[in-house]
Amino acid sequence: MSDPSRDTAAWTRDHAAGLSRTDRNTAPxxxxxxxxxxxxxxLWDTWLLRTPAGEIADVDGYRVVVALTASNDLLPGKRHDVATHRFYYSTDGRNWTPGGCVFGDSVPLGSRQWAGSAIYDPETGDVSLYYTAAGHRGEDALSYTQRLAVAHGGSARTTADGVRFEGPWTHKTLARPDGEWYEREEQSRGMIYTFRDPWYFEDPExxxxxxxxxxxxxxxxxxKACGGDPEQQAFNGSVGIARASKTDPTACELLPPLVDAVCVNQELERPHVVYRDGTYYLFVASHRHTFAPGIDGYDALYGFAADALFGPYEPLNGSGLVLTNPANAPFQAYSWLAYGHCEEILVTSFLNYLDYDRPSLDDVAYLPEDEQFRRFGGTLAPTVRLGVDGLDTRVRGTLDHGHLPTAEEALPETEDERIARLRGADGDEERPGYGAR
Structure with missing residues (x-):
């Protein structure tokens, strides 16, 4: 059994001082x-149904994604208040068919359900869905209590028409913050309180x-953290980890965090790991407005790497910035999720606000309602291709909206590759910063 005793790695203000958009980290x-x-x-935060080993699950020829959803007649800014898990299935990873709610109407934990992960046993068809239970069932006024939860006992089955999830499901709270490694809600002095987004991972080593x-x-x-500055101390995000079990989905033991961002960022959302050739790539999503005073960050995917799951982690590209939106469309996508594909890493996300370049998402509320609806995407975004070389990453190109290939699928030639092929080894034609769609 691994010994998690170690110092938590820090994402520091010195690291974050290097945050900058470049051709290598900016999506088209x-x-x-x-x-x-x-x-x-x-539709917003989305995750693939995976096997315990982390591969994309094959459910009798279908692949499946689960997503946070809300009726599209609801103002987009209100969607988190009623978030429900729905699923979508596809035979080609391009065209997705709505399958309905995962759990139906009977979810005993929380007034709504936020992001997590879903694990499929290919031998039995059984599914365990780890999720965030937010608020309390039956509450009159929304609260923001959060705990890690799991629904188990269900399964994914195919019919003549596609895929369905079957119960009965058993829902159980897995963990609440301990107040020592992980802040409790009553301890919070920050702008946003977090204890959420459980992501199941089996360490291949x-x-x-x-x-x-x-x-x-x-x-x-x-x-004395942050020089004793209480304003900066309110920005105290971390990537937590808990010991789980391969046989009992309800087992959970909190361990010290893998990374913290004290004095840097308050919200390290949806942490997940991609393991490649002995390196653990740890990714999180974060917002521009959750960076501490004095740091200019972006709505972006950030990443770290280590030679072991328990670190120590170093920021990718020096600053941690891996993938962000262009300056003239700073909120076009969010909630990035990475997975390995051959020599690349693929990144899916959802289409957030388009035709919108105001400095803050808070300003969306000042738009007329019809404009709020028009500018919100609420659907799967183009998949981004990342090249990875040790601690360095770069955008190589994009695939179509919602195109989620399996590891066996060949990807189209990027513009970089096309130019290299045409000019040959002796050519000197200038290469673009990222591949064309």
Whole structure:
């Protein structure tokens, strides 16, 4: 069994001082697709149904994604208040069919359900869905209590028409913050409280199971952290980890965080790991507005790398910035999720706000309602291709909206590759910063 005893790695202000958009980390402009993934519902945070080993699950020829959803007649800014898990299935990883709600109407934990991960046993068809239970069932006023939860006992089955999830499901709370490694809600002095986004991961080097999640590091009153500046101390995000079990989905033991961002960023969302050739690539999503005063960050995918699951982690590209939106469309995509594909890493996300370049997402509320609806995507975004070389990454190109290939599928030639092929080894034609769609 791995010994997690170690110092938590830090994402520091010195690292974050190097945050800057370049051709290597900036995605191309996104244009709306011809049709939405779901014509009836907003769709945002999305995750693939995976095997315990982390591969894309094959459910009798189908691949499946689960997403947070809300009716598309609801103002986009209100969607988190009623978030529901729905699923979508596809035979080609391009065209997705809505399958309906995963759980139906009977979810005993939380007033709504936020992001997580879903694991499929190819031998039995059984599914365990790890998720965030937010609020309390039956509450009159929304609360923001969060705990890690799991629904188990269900299964994914195919019919003549496609895929369905079957119960009965058993829902169980897995973990609440301990107040020592992970801040409790009553300890929070920050702008946003977090204890959410459980991500199941089996370490291929040790064969042990874990849950990664997002939390906050407690900073006591009078602490000298951040030079004793209480305003900066309110920004205290962390990537948490808990020991899980390969046989009992309800087992959970909190361990010290893998990374913290005290004095840097308050919210390290949806942490997940891609393992490649002995290196653990740890990714998180974060917002521009959750960076501490004095740091200019972006809505972006950030990443770290280590030679072991428990670190120590170093920021990718020096600053941690891996993939962001262009300056003239700073909120076009969010909630990036990475997975390995041959020598690349593929990154999916959802289409957020288009035709919108105001400095803050808060300003969306000042738009007329019809404009809020028009500018919100609420559907799967183009998949981004990343090249990876040690601690360095670069954008290589994009695939179509919602195109999620399996590891066996060949990818189209990028513009970089086309130019290299045409000019040959002796050519000197200038290469573009990233491949064309």
């Amino acid at each position: 402009i996104i244009y709306p697709p011809d049709r939405r993934t779901d014509p009836d519902n907003h 040790t064969d042990e199971a874990y849950l990664l999640f997002e939390g906050n590091t407690p900073i006591p009153e009078g602490s």
